[in-house]
Amino acid sequence: MSIYQKCIPDAYHASIFEIPYQQLKEQGIKSLFFDLDNTIIAYDDKELKEKHLELMRNLKKEFSVMVISNTNYKRVALALNQLNVPFIWHAKKPLKFGFHKGLKKLDTKKEETIIIGDQLMTDVFGAHRFGIRSILVASVKRKSDRKITQFNRKIEAFILKKIAKKMPKLYEERLKVYVESH
Numbered sequence: 001m002s003i004y005q006k007c008i009p010d011a012y013h014a015s016i017f018e019i020p021y022q023q024l025k026e027q028g029i030k031s032l033f034f035d036l037d038n039t040i041i042a043y044d045d046k047e048l049k050e051k052h053l054e055l056m057r058n059l060k061k062e063f064s065v066m067v068i069s070n071t072n073y074k075r076v077a078l079a080l081n082q083l084n085v086p087f088i089w090h091a092k093k094p095l096k097f098g099f100h101k102g103l104k105k106l107d108t109k110k111e112e113t114i115i116i117g118d119q120l121m122t123d124v125f126g127a128h129r130f131g132i133r134s135i136l137v138a139s140v141k142r143k144s145d146r147k148i149t150q151f152n153r154k155i156e157a158f159i160l161k162k163i164a165k166k167m168p169k170l171y172e173e174r175l176k177v178y179v180e181s182h
């Protein structure tokens with residue numbers, strides 16, 4: 001699998017609210033690994049909004065839910081303080097270590113797990129490097145004050161252009177709306 005193929009999500013949805021969770025369940029998915037920043041919370045909010053909390057609480061009844069984030073402990077712990085879910089901070093996505101730790105913690109298998117996130121270079125590429133499926137969502141807010149995210153977005157733009165050229169059909173299906181949404 002080329003680096004470009006690894007950057008193509010298995011599906012795209014406009015937000016975590018649009019994901020067909022029931023369908024995932026029918027496909028054998030038991031565990032959901034969520035990214036934190038700009039996936040379940042805006043980068044500049046400190047705590048999850050009520051509607052996000054409600055969705056996460058409902059998902060917890062059906063799935064094992066975990067948050068895997070590249071940000072620091074304080075930020076993740078505060079964001080999730082009203083939600084009793086396990087989390088990993090400083091996960092260093094796209095490296096495998098955070099995902100590996102997550103699988104162990106939930107005692108789940110790669111094929112029963114899916115990662116949901118807003119970044120191609122960390123969430124989607126990371127998931128596929130590790131061998132689990134991915135869902136890309138549009139960012140809650142596109143901006144981020146993290147330098148590394150701004151850097152990743154530049155690489156992402158380059159990769160997206162390459163994918164559009166090399167794999168126009170897949171680009172059309174799974175990435176075009178993502179690009180146009182920002």
Ligand SMILES: [Mg+2]
Binds near residue numbers: 119
């Ligand atoms: Mg993110």
